[in-house]
Amino acid sequence: MSEQSHRLDAAAAPGRIDRGHPLRFVFNGRGYEGFAGDTLASALIANGVHLVGRSFKYHRPRGIVGSGSEEPNALVQLRTGERTEPNVRATQAELFDGLIASSQNCWPSVGFDLGAINDMASRILPAGFYYKTFMWPPSAWMFYEGLIRRAAGLGRAPDDPDPDRYEKRFAHCDVLVVGAGPAGLAAALAAARAGARVVLCDEQAEMGGQLLAHPRGVGAVIDGRPALDWASAALGELASNKDVTLLPRTTCFGYYDHNALALAERVADHVAKPRQFQPRQRLWKLRARRVVLATGAIERPLVFRDNDRPGIMLAGSAAAYGMRYGAAVGRRVLVFTNNDSAYRAALALFDAGVGIAGIVDLRPAASGKPVEDARARGIEVLAGWALTATDGPSKVRAALAMQLDEAGAGVQGPIRRIECDAIAMSGGWNPAVHLYSQARGKLRYDGAQGIFLPGRTEQALAVAGSCNGAWSLGACLAEGAAAGAAAAEAAGFTAASAPAPAAAEENDSPARLLWVVPSDRPLGEGGKHFVDFQNDVTAADIGLAVREGYKSVEHLKRYTTSGMGTDQGKLGNVHALGILAEVTAAEPGAVGTTTFRPPYTPVGFGTLAGRDVGALADPVRTTAMHGWHVAAGAVFEDVGQWKRPHYYPRPGESLHDAVNREVKAARTGVGILDASTLGKIDIQGPDAAEFLNRIYTNAWTKLEIGRARYGFMCREDGMVFDDGVTTRLAAGHFHMTTTTGGAARVLSWLEEWAQTEWPELRVYMTSVTEQWAVAAIAGPHARALLAKVGTGIDLDAKAFPFMAMREGNVAGIPARVFRISFTGELSYEINVPARYGMALWQALMAAGAEFGITPYGTEAMHVLRAEKGFVIVGQDTDGTVTPIDLGMDWIVSKAKDFIGKRSLSRADTARGDRKQLVGLLTDDPRVVLPEGGQIVAELKPEPPMAMLGHVTSSYFSANLDRSIALALVRNGRQRIGAALHVPLADRNIRVKVVEPKFIDPEGRRQDG
Amino acid sequence: MPAARYSIFSLLRNAATYHREWQAAWRSPDPKPAYDVIIVGGGGHGLATAYYLAKEHRISNVAVLEKGWLGGGNTGRNTTIVRSNYLWDESAHLYEHSLKLWESLSQELNFNVMFSPRGVLNLAHNLHDLRELQRRVNAIRLNGIDSEILTTAQVKAMVPILNCSPNIRYPVLGASLQRRGGVARHDAVAWGFARGADALGVDIIQNCEVTGIRREGDRVVGVETTRGFIGAAKIGCVAAGHSSVLASMAGLRLPIESHPLQALVSEPIKPILHTVVMSAAVHVYVSQSDKGELVIGAGIDAFNSYAQRGSLPIIEEIMASACVLFPMFSRLKMLRSWAGIVDVCPDASPIISGTPVKGLYFNCGWGTGGFKATPGSGWVFAHTLAQDRPHPLNAAFSLERFTSGALIDEHGAAAVAH
Amino acid sequence: MADPSALSPLAGRSPSSRADGAAGALPPGVGQGGVVMAERALVGKLVLRGDADDAGFRDAVRGALGFDLPLAANTASGAESTTALWLGPNEWLVATAPGAETAAAVSLKVALSGRHASVTDVSDSRTVIRLSGANARDVLAKGCPIDLHPRVFGPGRVAQSLVARAGVILHQVDESPTFDLYVVASFAGYLWDWLVDAAAEFGVAAGR
Amino acid sequence: MLLIDCPWCGPRDENEFQYGGEAHIARPKDPALLSDAQWADYLFMRGNPKGRHRERWMHRSGCRRWFNVERDTVSHAITAVYRMGEAPPATAKPAATGDATSAEPRSSGDPGQWPAGGAE
């Protein structure tokens, strides 16, 4: 365990850490110690560790650049085993006891990485080099690609499933405030005091924003007391208000339509592992009446030669490590800036006991209070100078400085070497306008500051604080308070006109905008000026892209990959377009930004998936008799969300053994099928019959009460949509059945036509699919079985004919019994209220024992109906088939209009040689055609072969002791009797085309 | 005219001069007053059309007018899946023609489009899926295109990270595989065709939006643009999601609705997925790019939209499916999500066709799946424009089919047609 | 349950659905019953359709049920053990005590005879999950997009919406808060499991 | 995600609704009298405008009623909601296809409402 060599003195830099609470952690195999309140990055810095990772393309050594979500470099592989996570920003990973992390994208180690060979070869690897090479020989790309793939990528995915839990929730509020810095706190206070329901979120563990870390916050005074005291009082007030929700560790990552926002809360990432039932992360799906964006600003680097060495970091972050975490980023920190804020950082560091090697300021006439304060402390200020190079193999150890020429285009004079062990740079601050832009807010370019600011927006949102370009604490507080009050008012509350929290104003001198800091060598001809640290994009790459014509900012991004890393260019994007503007002599405002997209920072797949995985991935729908099927050892089939028994194997039986037994039982004894999943719709109203006339292809007006009829529905394009049997219960009352998959779809379809097209028809529809459990019994003994269980119905074939319905009490249970048949056998579909489904089934099974009652599953059902040539919509049809194609002309009314009728007479749809339903018999009765087999008239030794259609259904029929099949075949009706072929990968099968009816074509069996 | 060929040698040569000597990949000329043919839309299809017009038909007095930046439409925002395993003959022939062009496209264009035939798997999760896969595989094979069925064990061997447990909600029961399918680098396709077309004399004009189509009687004479009127007797509109907007400029309506289709990428990780995996039933399709991100396609938002943005529930849905199929994805992170505007036809097949207005042609309706067709689509459309009649490969993809009813319904079994 | 052969969809899960209370012991979770769950098994349910603008229809229904139908969208009305929930401008769900649905249906049909109106027994189509306890709203918020804050939603309010992947009719019964979730039978098992899992972090107890 | 104001239930999340495409496409009274081309026009051809679009929605997980919405297909701003059978708002002229007519926001203070904007 090493001691914390770079931890600052508690008196000079107390920070927000708990020095009484040490935590141990391991980085790259070595043990260290930090304190509660540290991030991994601050703890590493406290231990003097700067080299954290390797860059994406050139594998250059990289250190910590920032202190928050903007970090491009310090990405680590966090944790090990099933909880390992790649690409975690060390700057946001809170330290916990036992944390283990390692560097990524380096081999064998971060200190000595073989991939660094790319850096040596970098001269032939400029932006987009891969588009120009690796083309020969043509077959070799897959080889080159393999090498590229191995070199690319950053961290490693875990090998094992994620053991953690993820939650999601919806939330609603009057005012959402994003960012809990001074502006956000003031906004939340104002809105909450007005009585609004407020949500305040901040991506950091502790709320307070720059008050915790920025020189303009930490030492400041608000309403006469230390800023942090004010903040904790504000947070206390908010926490005690039951209509305020405080969400620390919560990133607002997406701003969607109509003020829908997405927030990711890291509930348990700061502990070794979540408690039982505690989610690791939680997704908040929030609908806000108003939004206040107080997301602050992100400091930007300076683009100077070799600006990527470990130890070179943002000045504000260097100050944050000192003041928030009590950690010194170096012992001799050189400050390089174009604006005043880095002076404040330097002063804060100096006062905390960090040596300052000097301040190099691009501005020739540095003046003003911060400059005077620095000079007063004896810090050397080099005004009008620039850093032209840096030195140090794995950490910066010196910088070279030269004087800038007047235009800032070149350097002159002697070179000064300045020894240092860290460089704190500042190129100004970019307002964090990401969410604002996601919300389609327009940006406005401020040429003086070289930044993009929120422009005008008509959205239900406001922007406040540094995110809006307010740099002084006082202005941030005032903007926040005003925005919060206005948001509450807009949401219907009355805000008290209390004065905003006040803080001293202190204005800065203007910054000097230099997109690229020149060095003594031409750009790209010595050293590298990095713009995008993670993806190794340099200023020279941008020049190259422009030369090659990739001048649109979007082309530039894609050609160079600038801004496409895990940080999405939070540091480099504005520089990239600034340089682009400079090279193309355009206005940065005209060049524009690339598109801001969700998420603001990367969000876990697991977080987005929530609990919709594993057992809860999708509802499992089961019928009232499901428990019986399970106990009987049924094998289930997924039909949509339903679990249906596929077959009921007895010990030692295969699928085919079981199905053969089941189909025989249904034709010789009695079989029983759970048909509960069929869709059922109760249709009532004086115009119900007319409504059915328009929906179904056949006519319904004359159907007698108590009788049933089979019908087809088409879509308006004439293609079969669903089918089923509908029964007339009373003059204006029908019971419709649909396919299992069609249940919901058909009801919606009926509702749509009734409500939108024919509101004059008096008809009401109600789904009763699940009101009724259905047992279908089929077979010669079906009537005897019913008689045995008792029905109170006259079962005589005349009294209760085929296609009729009777009400009775089956086995003492109130029932509707339908004499309809999907098997062609004597068959009854017994509907009972679902609560009695199990009782009915058990009664039938008990009474059926003497008849050898045999439960059968969907496979046997399919065989039985195929033996009869009954089609299954969705299997024998596919959305391109009309009722006429199925040979069902009889069901298509000539007399009346119905949905889809007109389409049937279109040129192509009326053709006589369309694909039509036929039966197929293989020459060899043992051979079962594969479903989906394609049919040809003429066999060729090799594909291609012209296809006529395909096998839609195919089974071995134990009842016929041979195979049978249904197929859609071009001009099939005319081919009956002809021989065709089904060529498969490994053999060809010869078939004969037959009528699609294999058993009992006259339909005698259904009468028993 | 930039003649410099790209190669490792040219890279080395240019390294010596610090890459200062590279020329623009294409010129940026001002529009001429008139062209023989105007292509509206600088996506992959439009640029390919121009390229093949010049290359195959020697018509190089051609302008490609693009309202924004080349490839900024769906070409630049798709999940780059390339395959030709389509059900119907018409589709299979068209996409297969395209796939053949892909196989030598980098060499043809002297621009590495990184076509990577790493195999495309389509998973089956229930018996219905399996039956449909069989149907497709048989049809595709008989059309002379490679396609095979894999068992669950074979799928597992090919994609070890896939959850092939029988105990998940929708287990993997098998898959179809097209080995010649894969992915390609989307941007490179646009840039490569642009560079190729430019070298043959085509004018590529960016930031030039077509705002009107000028007709004289029943024929077109040119287009109004944000850079003024440009004349042409033949106009080919290849504007994907904006096709209806262009059609309305000529007083036409199309059987097209525009919807946002989303996609997303994860942060880059070391290689874990070496093929393309698609599942229509649970709505997920995923591959891993050469940079290491997982590229994942989501569904369309149901409503018409011209905003290139989608909604979060679609992303939640896809992530749940992805985590069910690939449980170790759960701790990876979504880096960026976006949307394109797709032009959806009722039968999920494209329209490559003349119109009732003489000289006006449309190539659209590619919806969620036209990237794979880019070279083939340009090739047949160039033929159609040059000869004033369709090539046999695109004859069936006419506007007329909506009147006759001869649709090419690729919805049937595919559900998602990427 | 008077009739032992009648099984409710959650008979295997909810102790309240079984005379012996034995089945489906709930996993405990961490807290002490921040959420209480029970099935209200076999509650009677009728879908009533008719023209709300027709005073004759309203009067007839009042005559049959003894109270006025709720006419304001997403509200409920009722008397004693019968409740009517607004489902649509011409659609209500009438919930009765278990077993009382048949009589209610008959009196409605009689009262409405001769009118274009419909009464459909859907008692077995859906079941009712009763959710209460201090964290009931937190659990619902995990899957339901409706704002259930007391400022917006309160006793007597009804909403049809989604909870996770199940459609529900949500009825706030009292202030405590207690919610009745009417869910289609085949989704009840999923919803129950989903709720138990969602409630685990608060602790879940079985109610009656 | 859109916030859609169901004419009965009030504002609800989009995921409770089903989209029903372009509104006001009446089914021809006598389809048999139409030519194939006219029938195809009814069946398949759509305005698909960029800008103001009148479309149908159904409150699927709610009251199950169909209704009409006027929405901008670029900004997604909803400018009107009206019941089946009701006339579209008179003030708004239907957008010609391709014409990105910008709509006035319902009221700038209205929560959750987007103003219309131009193309991306």
Ligand SMILES: Cc1cc2nc3c(=O)[nH]c(=O)nc-3n(C[C@H](O)[C@H](O)[C@H](O)COP(=O)(O)OP(=O)(O)OC[C@H]3O[C@@H](n4cnc5c(N)ncnc54)[C@H](O)[C@@H]3O)c2cc1C
């Ligand atoms: C998220 C997503 C995933 C997808 N995944 C796949 C996939 O995996 N595989 C696959 O094969 N396909 C996929 N697709 C579909 C595929 O991207 C498209 O079909 C294909 O890229 C269309 O190419 P295009 O050149 O026709 O259109 P685009 O690239 O969109 O080009 C059309 C161009 O026309 C321009 N334009 C429009 N109007 C005008 C005007 N008035 N004046 C001038 N210019 C105009 C546009 O700016 C645009 O650049 C996907 C699409 C999306 C959105």
Ligand SMILES: NC(=O)c1ccc[n+]([C@@H]2O[C@H](COP(=O)([O-])OP(=O)(O)OC[C@H]3O[C@@H](n4cnc5c(N)ncnc54)[C@H](O)[C@@H]3O)[C@@H](O)[C@H]2O)c1
């Ligand atoms: N030039 C300068 O001197 C300068 C520059 C920048 C800031 N400052 C100072 O910084 C302070 C700015 O105050 P402020 O309140 O505007 O900003 P802030 O930076 O104090 O607070 C912004 C907060 O928003 C959070 N945040 C950002 N994006 C988020 C997201 N998507 N989701 C959740 N949280 C997110 C951040 O974690 C941060 O805590 C002032 O004190 C100001 O003086 C000064």
Ligand SMILES: Cc1cc2nc3c(=O)[nH]c(=O)nc-3n(C[C@H](O)[C@H](O)[C@H](O)COP(=O)(O)O)c2cc1C
């Ligand atoms: C295949 C593919 C891979 C992508 N990879 C990345 C990536 O690594 N990083 C990134 O930021 N964006 C990536 N993108 C997304 C683009 O940044 C961008 O979002 C997309 O092209 C749409 O453009 P827009 O967001 O500018 O509208 C990728 C896009 C595609 C199509």
Ligand SMILES: [Zn+2]
């Ligand atoms: Zn509603």
